Amino acid sequence: MKVKIQNAIVLTTACLPSIIYITWLAAYYWLLEAGRYKAFLQPKLWPLLILALILLLLFIAALITQFSRKSGHVLKFERWLQAAILFVPVLFLWAIYGQSLGTHALAKRALDTGQPFPISGTGPQRSFPTTDGKTSSLLELIKNAEQFNGKRVAAEGMVYRGGHSDRNRFRLFRFVIVCCAADALPLVILVKSKIAEKFDNDDWVRVEGIFSFETVNSRQVSSIAADSVRPIPAPPPEKRYLFF
Amino acid sequence: MLILLFLCFKYDKLLNMNSPACDSAISEHGHDHRQGSRSSRYAQLLFVLLALGLIIFFRDAPQFNTLGIIFVSIVLEALPFMLLGTLIGGFIEVFVPRETVTRWLPEGRWWTVFIGAGMGVIFPVCECAIVPVVRKLLQKGVPLSAAIAFLLGGPIVNPLVAASTAVAYFGDWSIVMQRMMFGYGIAVGIGLLMGLLFTKAKAVHNEVSSKPVRRDAPEILGSGKPAAWTEKIGLAVNHAAGDFLDIGRFLVIGAFCAAVVQTLVPRQAFVAVMDTPGFSILIMMLLAVLLNLCSEADAFVAASFRSSLVPLSGQMAFMVLGPMLDIKLILMYLKVFKAPAIAVLASLTFIVVFLSMLTMY
Numbered sequence: 001m002k003v004k005i006q007n008a009i010v011l012t013t014a015c016l017p018s019i020i021y022i023t024w025l026a027a028y029y030w031l032l033e034a035g036r037y038k039a040f041l042q043p044k045l046w047p048l049l050i051l052a053l054i055l056l057l058l059f060i061a062a063l064i065t066q067f068s069r070k071s072g073h074v075l076k077f078e079r080w081l082q083a084a085i086l087f088v089p090v091l092f093l094w095a096i097y098g099q100s101l102g103t104h105a106l107a108k109r110a111l112d113t114g115q116p117f118p119i120s121g122t123g124p125q126r127s128f129p130t131t132d133g134k135t136s137s138l139l140e141l142i143k144n145a146e147q148f149n150g151k152r153v154a155a156e157g158m159v160y161r162g163g164h165s166d167r168n169r170f171r172l173f174r175f176v177i178v179c180c181a182a183d184a185l186p187l188v189i190l191v192k193s194k195i196a197e198k199f200d201n202d203d204w205v206r207v208e209g210i211f212s213f214e215t216v217n218s219r220q221v222s223s224i225a226a227d228s229v230r231p232i233p234a235p236p237p238e239k240r241y242l243f244f
Numbered sequence: 245m246l247i248l249l250f251l252c253f254k255y256d257k258l259l260n261m262n263s264p265a266c267d268s269a270i271s272e273h274g275h276d277h278r279q280g281s282r283s284s285r286y287a288q289l290l291f292v293l294l295a296l297g298l299i300i301f302f303r304d305a306p307q308f309n310t311l312g313i314i315f316v317s318i319v320l321e322a323l324p325f326m327l328l329g330t331l332i333g334g335f336i337e338v339f340v341p342r343e344t345v346t347r348w349l350p351e352g353r354w355w356t357v358f359i360g361a362g363m364g365v366i367f368p369v370c371e372c373a374i375v376p377v378v379r380k381l382l383q384k385g386v387p388l389s390a391a392i393a394f395l396l397g398g399p400i401v402n403p404l405v406a407a408s409t410a411v412a413y414f415g416d417w418s419i420v421m422q423r424m425m426f427g428y429g430i431a432v433g434i435g436l437l438m439g440l441l442f443t444k445a446k447a448v449h450n451e452v453s454s455k456p457v458r459r460d461a462p463e464i465l466g467s468g469k470p471a472a473w474t475e476k477i478g479l480a481v482n483h484a485a486g487d488f489l490d491i492g493r494f495l496v497i498g499a500f501c502a503a504v505v506q507t508l509v510p511r512q513a514f515v516a517v518m519d520t521p522g523f524s525i526l527i528m529m530l531l532a533v534l535l536n537l538c539s540e541a542d543a544f545v546a547a548s549f550r551s552s553l554v555p556l557s558g559q560m561a562f563m564v565l566g567p568m569l570d571i572k573l574i575l576m577y578l579k580v581f582k583a584p585a586i587a588v589l590a591s592l593t594f595i596v597v598f599l600s601m602l603t604m605y
Binding site: 017020021024028031034039041045049052056059063065077081082085088091092095096100103104105108109143152180183185198 | 285288289291292295296299305306308309310312313314317318319320321323324325327328352371408412478481482484485486488489490492493496497499500502503506507508509510511522535536537538540541542544545548561
């Protein structure tokens with residue numbers, strides 16, 4: 001019995017590298033399927049995931065074709081530890097899928113106005129149609145703020161009440177991702193509404209009102225004087241971020 | 245986190261002390277599996293236990309969500325690059341004879357540093373992919389100074405990074421050019437300095453600096469006759485698979501440390517002191533080390549500081565230092581360089597980048 005258990009451990013240890021790669025292959029496939037990776041990565045990075053799948057398949061094939069049971073005897077503990085470390089991100093993936101960056105991340109990342117782009121930016125100017133009734137993304141609103149000034153807009157995002165918000169104000173925010181959630185930048189618009197206090201941090205809302213600028217702490221910030229704020233269901237995880 | 249980093253360094257030191265005995269353990273796949281020291285095991289075990297503890301006890305905390313999303317994102321983005329880097333390394337190992345490398349990049353020639361720093365133009369890889377490639381290049385006889393110049397310059401002086409910087413700064417090519425020039429110049433400077441301060445044997449691990457076995461495919465196969473192409477390719481991929489397992493764990497631990505910092509440290513705290521001349525450069529450099537962003541994305545984060553008081557020199561410091569030095573890179577360097585060399589390399593990089601950015605004022 002003892003010998004059998006020992007043999008099983010040796011065999012499993014020898015198989016560990018392949019098991020690691022197969023686990024990662026499954027994780028990348030699962031993320032690519034139905035676009036789940038967009039909860040973490042920029043959608044344009046899908047070729048990167050394909051590349052990962054191909055390379056992982058190659059590695060698995062190479063390990064299987066040159067498999068040797070004897071390798072299970074070499075530094076058993078080291079191999080298990082190595083495998084455990086490489087499994088940790090997969091465990092985290094399993095544990096946090098369905099969640100997204102929220103007010104906690106915003107509080108750590110916001111820089112005064114929280115805008116990653118200058119409001120009267122030097123960026124390429126595009127002409128936008130009147131947005132009456134249509135939802136504009138916060139990215140469009142902030143990048144082209146001057147064109148929206150004084151116009152009626154509709155935008156969706158999360159609520160951040162923060163420590164400084166008064167009863168009639170909150171901040172509407174979303175994160176914009178360049179490559180991955182680690183570089184996510186918050187886009188924030190001040191919302192003035194008589195029913196602002198009804199909403200809590202991280203609530204998803206749709207705001208309609210007049211877009212303008214306001215000076216807060218001697219800085220110009222975008223704001224919406226809202227005549228309508230209503231709760232909306234949180235989008236699926238892969239649609240919660242905006243992408244640059 | 246600091247304890248974890250300290251233990252990793254300590255483990256590296258102990259490994260070096262024991263290296264002759266440790267280097268003898270070679271697995272069936274032809275990869276070194278050095279006997280880890282007790283400190284090594286503690287550090288890595290501590291990481292695994294810490295991670296599992298967070299999943300079990302803090303899964304519902306908002307901090308856990310932020311930490312988990314950032315951690316998983318960094319690993320998901322970096323892993324394909326690392327796989328690619330190790331594959332390139334595997335092919336270099338099997339297909340590129342040492343004689344060819346030493347003919348093109350001979351030891352003791354200063355001009356090889358200038359070639360090394362600009363090699364990113366031909367091999368546009370990010371900082372995660374470049375570490376396993378440099379490891380193999382060093383094994384193949386590339387001079388230390390040229391390898392370091394490639395390691396530091398490659399993730400900046402490449403067309404993909406130039407393009408992303410141009411997009412982030414709305415096509416301002418003067419900023420793109422400044423980033424490329426600073427990246428290239430600093431890589432050359434530090435490459436030369438490291439070449440003066442260290443010999444290859446003193447700077448890199450024994451198995452990286454001299455590899456008497458496994459140089460060519462026929463030797464590895466043990467047949468003595470030339471190996472078939474398919475066998476060589478299989479061998480290269482097998483090497484890559486082993487190398488990835490060896491280095492990949494440092495990527496995971498580094499990404500975790502970066503995620504912890506991003507979760508706990510508010511960026512506003514740094515920005516509050518940005519208006520002090522010179523200090524903004526230092527703060528932005530510190531942020532670059534702590535945030536661990538990909539060199540293809542960091543320009544967007546740097547550009548986001550334009551709306552605050554950060555001067556261009558601070559933004560440039562962030563974009564130049566980040567691809568050269570961050571937490572995950574320091575941990576990955578442990579598989580290539582000895583601890584004293586890493587300490588000198590990190591210090592030199594930090595100082596040279598700081599002094600270079602001061603010239604922009």
